[in-house]
Amino acid sequence: MGDVITLIIDCIKSTASTIKNSSNKAKQGIFAGVAVLAILASLSFTGARIAYKVNYSGHTIATVSSKKQFNEALQLVVSMVNGKGVETVVEEPEFNTTVVLSENINNTTEVADAIIDNTDAIVRASTLYVDGNAVARAEKRMLDSIINNRLNSFNVENQQCTSRFVGEVLCEDGYLMATNLDSKSDVEAVVNSLAVITEMRQVTDVMVPYKSTVQKTNEQIVGYSAVTVTGVSGVNRVTQDIVMVNGEVQSCVEVSNEVVVAPVNEVIVKGTAKTLASAKQKQAAHSAGFIFPVPAGSWKVSSYYGDGRNHKGIDICAKSGTSIYAVADGTVVYSGWKGDYGYCVIIEHEGGMRTLYAHAKQLCCNVGDIVSQGEIIALVGTTGQSTGNHVHFEVIANGRNVDPAPYINLD
Ligand SMILES: [Zn+2]
Structure with a gap:
């Protein structure tokens, strides 16, 4: 800033000596020059500077210090988007000169984001990788939903289940060319072909039948039979850890088996007397x-x-x-x-x-x-x-x- 001020002061001094020996027309030009210098000087003092508003796709998307900065942002966009032909879908902007405070000039990353946000051909999306290979590209929410549907489809109602893919499945968020997105049905076909392992803790109440015991008595005639204690079935709560692949049981381990209601055994009295x-x-x-x-x-x-x-x-x-x-x-x-x-x-x-x-x-x-x-x-x-x-x-x-x-x- 100091250098600029010194330069301006030197300029004004030399201009003043020149004015004394000049014609009227020349004097007018000199005054205009002085005015511009004065504006520059005042801009320097206030922190304002000349910049360019970027008019892109019909509206202002950013303020850049130079066209060069815009081109740097464009290169950044190219590096951010996973796909070819990015340059061909980014429109040629208009640059409108303006005066702004330095702090209101966007940095290059902000400009790149603004370009992406305003270019329909570039979309924020997810790429699905299976065992390191990219197998599908889709809008993130759609991909997440298809993946969750696949995993949840093997969950058993009212049981604690956790499902995951057998292979290494990863989703990477990023920017893609809209033309590179796969159709929903294609993504579903890919995801629904992936093997799913489900671990389930299954709790089941199992009926335990009562037993019958016979008590013989010579105080009753042969053929006499009477139930003196009515049998009541019991209930056991069985907890099992079950592992399934694509819904088919691979292993089943009993974790516990507890009595919830003990059975009451039936007692039948039978006569032995003739x-x-x-x-x-x-x-x-x-x-x-x-x-x-x-x-x-x-x-x-x-x-x-x-x-x-x-x-x-x-x-x-x-x-x-x-x-x-x-x-x-x-x-x-x-x-x-x-x-x-x-x-x-x-x-x-x-x-x-x-x-x-x-x-x-x-x-x-x-x-x-x-x-x-x-x-x-x-x-x-x-x-x-x-x-x-x-x-x-x-x-x-x-x-x-x-x-x-x-x-x-x-x-
Ligand atoms: Zn008879």
Whole structure:
């Protein structure tokens, strides 16, 4: 600044001496020169200077100190943009002379940014690199969105998942020529072909079925069955670490397995007794002297008296056609069809006792017949309410059903 002022003062001194010996016209020119010098001097004092407003693409985008600075900015743009032909898309600007404060002149980087911002053919975009190779170029937000869609597509709802690409995938932001951008469908095709590894911590509640335990009791008849504790299923919470590639499970490791609700095991009580008769009742029954109603070795009991369903007799299974004997001497008081009993015989014995034989295939006696112990009165069948060949045998004492087991020595 000092040099400039000295120069101006020297100039004014020499000009003053020249004026004395000059014509009017020459004097006018000298005054104009002096005026310019004075402006320059005042500019120097205020910090203002001559510069150029850059009119680019229809409006002012920056202020430069010189056209050279603009060209430097242009070279910077060329180096910033990843692609060829940048010079051909940058328009020729207009430079308009102006006076500005030095601090209002843009630096070269700012000018380069302004050129890029105002050139539609140059775009800010991302390049996708896979294992070091550039495979796609797209507007950053679009690329990010396609990448996230690919990764998220393997996430499982309501589970903690993290997905990443198997290969090394990088996005680099920068400036590209708009003509070098790939179409959305092309970018999707590239991204959707990349393998994705997903790590998932899966928490699952698993139903644990209850178990059944059977308690046997001789206080109930064979066939009796009752649930004394109702079974309730439990719940276990299983946590697993699962690794998937493109949604296919590659490994699964159980991390924990904890009981959330313990199961309640069912308890079933089953009877083992053939009769609930007392010793005294058994003794009385034995003294009646009854024989077994079918031949020895030909039978098997399928249901005892009572047995939890108020069974009035004993079911003795035997082959169809097996002989049915009168268990004691007596008189036939019924021989015929009797509803659910099917073909049925009832014999009256002495002492107010009756015996009943049901589901016969065939009857071998008539009402009023006097029968002897061991006489064949009918043949085993499955008539009436019956699901297989058997004799339903009842003992009725003075009109009331009693347990037949001790009468035929099944106790
Ligand atoms: Zn029966």
